[in-house]
Amino acid sequence: MAKTKTKKNKELKQNSFLNGAFIATMGIVGSKVLGILYVIPFYAIIGGQGGALYGYAYTIYNLFQSLSCAGIPYAISKIISEYQTLGYYNAKERAFKLGRKIVVILGIIIFLILFIFAPNIAEAIIGDLEGGNSLEDVTMVVRVISTAILIVPSLSIYRGYLEGHKFITPPSISQVLEQLVRVIIIVLGSYLAINVFNLSLQTGVGIAVFGATAGAIFAYFYLLDKVRKNKKQLKAKPLKVDEPLIKTKEILIKIFWYSLPFIMIDIFKSCYDFIDMTTLVKTLANDVGYTTLQAENIMSVISTWGNKINMIIVAISTGIIISLIPNLTSSSVKGDKKDVHHKINQTLQVLLFISVPMTLGLSFLSEPVWEVFYGNNSEYGAVILKYFVFVGLIISTYTSLVSIVQVLKYYKEVFISLVVGVVLKLVLNVPLINLFNNLGLVPVYGSITATILGYVVGIILCLIFLRRKCGVSYMPTLKLLGKILIADIAMIVVLLLVKLVIPIYTSSRLLNVPIIVIYSVIGAATYFFIAHKFKLIDEIFGSELVNKIMSKLRRKKHD
Secondary structure (H helix, E strand, O other): OHHHHHHHHHOOOOOOHHHHHHHHHHHHHHHHHHHHHOHHHHHHHHHHHHHHHHHHHHHHHHHHHHHHHHHHHHHHHHHHHHHHHHOOHHHHHHHHHHHHHHHHHHHHHHHHHHHHHHHHHHHHHHOOOOOOOOHHHHHHHHHHHHHHHHOHHHHHHHHHHHHHOOOOHHHHHHHHHHHHHHHHHHHHHHHHHHHHOOOOHHHHHHHHHHHHHHHHHHHHHHHHHHHHHOHHHHOOOOOOOOOOOOOHHHHHHHHHHHHHHHHHHHHHHHHHHHHHHHHHHHHHHHHHOOOHHHHHHHHHHHHHHHHHHHHHHHHHHHHHHHHHHHHHHHHHHOOOHHHHHHHHHHHHHHHHHHHHHHHHHHHHOHHHHHHHHHOOOOOOHHHHHHHHHHHHHHHHHHHHHHHHHHHOOOHHHHHHHHHHHHHHHHHHHHHHHHHHHHOOOOOHHHHHHHHHHHHHHHHHHHHHHHHHHHOOOOHHHHHHHHHHHHHHHHHHHHHHHHHHHOOOOOOOHHHHHHHHHHHHHHHHHHHHHHHHHOOHHHHHHOHHHHHHHHHHHHHHHHO
């Protein structure tokens, strides 16, 4: 009996949509929390100029990572889910092996491009600006980050393989492990380099950037071990069907068409950051009148420091998408339109229910949050963060919707929404920065507004496409929207009343922690109290899931 129990514990467990979304979100939130906590000491070590340099490396990395692997793991997840549902087990394994080969080849090619052309990339970023990071500094960090492209694609394929089987837990754990290793190297490496060995700021940032490579290697071997130990389960054949002979060419075409929209999504999303990186600093320095150092400090808030805080909001949509893709694909393959429509509305409801109050809360607490994380060294940080957090909300919504449109194979519509949004950002970015400056408003708000407008137009287009092409009715979501907004408004009103009694900000970094905790607890309690009265939690998540979670909590309490 003991042996049987041990074996059972080692087996991977499949996850339903909401259960999978919850696990994936917890894993991603866990990794993002680590990603946020490290910035407190990291900012103290490298400052605004170092943050800008770090941001340059990661903006380039995100763009080129999209080219090397972004869509293929999602494609593998979708193909494996599709073939598993149909009982095409041999084709499923061949698709996985082909995916691995493709990303390895692409990874090597992208690595060589980045490494060789790093000086040209550096020149495109900062041009002839002086007084901040040099061309040599940017070249160095681009070359260091390029090494991550050699391993991250293979890691992503293994995640897609497991997620396609609806095994969400191991990929989620791997994300936490990857982030943990990365954070240790970022903080410890940069601290030792700059404060112990008295090396340059640029060297410290270079070591921090290498953390991405080290974290990916560690997570890769963790997943490799999981796959090897569970080979029998992953290659099991529960359905007995006559599998047709599917040619390699057919699988390759599937991988290409399934991955292309995701690659386009990631590339175009990276284009928003790339537009900021190549225009924001130059416009602030040349048109608005900031020094290069001031402009780079502002850029670091957008590209690195503010973005880290936004990642908590974005993590929710990422967790939903990881679970949504195989589940929505399975429903689509079965022709279950009712379930497809239900999952689309459920996705929107979960986003509205969780992301909106989080965004409003972060915006409300922008001053103490910035002070706790980064101190008061930046005169722009809290001001920018107050508005910038809404970018996280908009990106979460857009990413979820465009993924749904892609899964349902409306590729042309995906492309239209992406192109229109990025073109809008490109056209409006510099004019809006100058307009906001001329109106006496914060100039960088113009750039943030251009980003929000680009994504909002994309969201509207996706909603229209799903309505026209798929016949989706948004009435279930619209019925709940009013209740969610009432709960949000009630939360803000209560927080404004609390503000009359408890100051929202103090110059003491330590004292801001209890302030954030008090406001967060009161805000969350108000929101969930109203939500409970309106039965929002039961309507969105289902009473069965809520009761299951409550019973588990009660069991743990008694234990």
